Amino acid sequence: MTAERPGPAALARLARTRSAPGDRTLLLDAAHSRRLVLLKALLTRLERQPAAVGPGTRERFESHWRLLERTEARHPGPVRETLGYPSVGHWLARALAAPDGEALGRLLGHFGTLAAAAALRAGEDFTLRLAAPGGALALPGIGLATGCADAFRITARGHTARLTADGRGTGPLLRRAGGRIRGTGPGWRGLHRLPGSAACLDDLDPYRAPAEGVGRRSVPAAARSETADDPWLPRWRAALSLLRTADPERAAETTALLRSLVPLAGADAGGGPATAMSATFRAAPGAVLATLPGTAADLADVLVHETQHSKLSVLHDLVPLFEAGPEAAYRVAWRADPRPFAGVVQGTYAHLALADFWARTARLRALTPTARRGAVTRRDSYRRQVAEALPILLESSELTPAGREFAVGMERHLAALGRAGGLPTVIGGASPPGDVR
């Protein structure tokens, strides 16, 4: 049976970049199905190529799989929550693409920490020895234990679990309470929850961002030492407050779909200052990667923007919207270089949501004149860029029938934003690159 597709009303809503609670549930269910497809793909690869990793690695993988199965049989929720954590998607993508041998073997070792994380969430009793590359053991969505050995022993009984570096000495103690895992003790660092959401600020998971960094300047994920004193949490609170005030439905969408906010470093790989950047992985919907935005408004902008990428990525898995090659053939206002069709679709969609959000923000009564001017400027800039990009979609032969319906819905919403904003529907001319950051 194929995954449930959105009906006409839901697709129209999503085309307007909006979403009802049922739409988000449908997208989350689809993301879960997609995650299981990738997990099955990994299993299939290992079945077809038994020699892809050594026998010891295979035995450990099977042992970890049995723990995960056993946990799921009694507690399916915690297993689904763990498998759905964004970094697990990134890990799976790397495992599927890794060459046979040592590289794949190292990646399969992480499956054990995934199983342990699920079992800890579920309160299962277990004992496990897990590899800890570089002395670090990352439990997805929970935290990181560090020690001086390359393995950790986890002993979990009831609501508590003890970690010891290779079974020696003392180590962190984890406690499960109120549906959350909290840790104390030497070498433990837990992830910070983002208030008002089920997401966390993830500055610890080794699979939270590509090892090679993001973008041409290879901006790496920020280390915990870089984020400790940064105003991420206050900025998040302020951004969420802005979202809730200006657009409660958009705020609900953001908090429903976001699972992790991943800080990117303030410097690129060459040591130069990193300019503002945000990113979303196709394999990790629900993760927003970003350098620290300068203001709460900027963070709200990032959250709206990147959430649309996750939404559209999952929607496209459910309802293919286009069938296009990867060649970069289209010029858009927000980039100086030609873009592939998929990029045009993603960018147009994200910018339409931003035009929508800033149009609503601009109508808030309590805004200062400066803030209102800022919101209007953002609204108009995004509208211009969408107006210029939409013809690329509508005039292409690469949209599926559902994709064409979707693009027409986007066009209608852009026109409605124009009427509501008192501005012409079509505004010609490209914005200067970078003016929407």
Added chain:
Amino acid sequence: MLKHTNTAPAGHHADPAEESGRAAATPPLPDLGSTDLRTLRATQDPALAAAVEGALLNTASLADIWYSGGGEAGALREADPAVTRRDPDN
């Protein structure tokens, strides 16, 4: 609505390592919402098998990343020893 005149010359910035032309149709996403891990491992369901083959044949697309900003003005094709990524962004 403006007609677009935004198509780059054919072949411009095309990566010789990339295939030109349309991507193959994506297999439908199977509904695995009520599929437990034991069943997932054992099943030979054709819809799931087709989706799995699609994933195994196109692992590069799993590493797609959409990014904005960074002061960049270039299409990105990073070389990753483990995986070749595309950035169909934005």
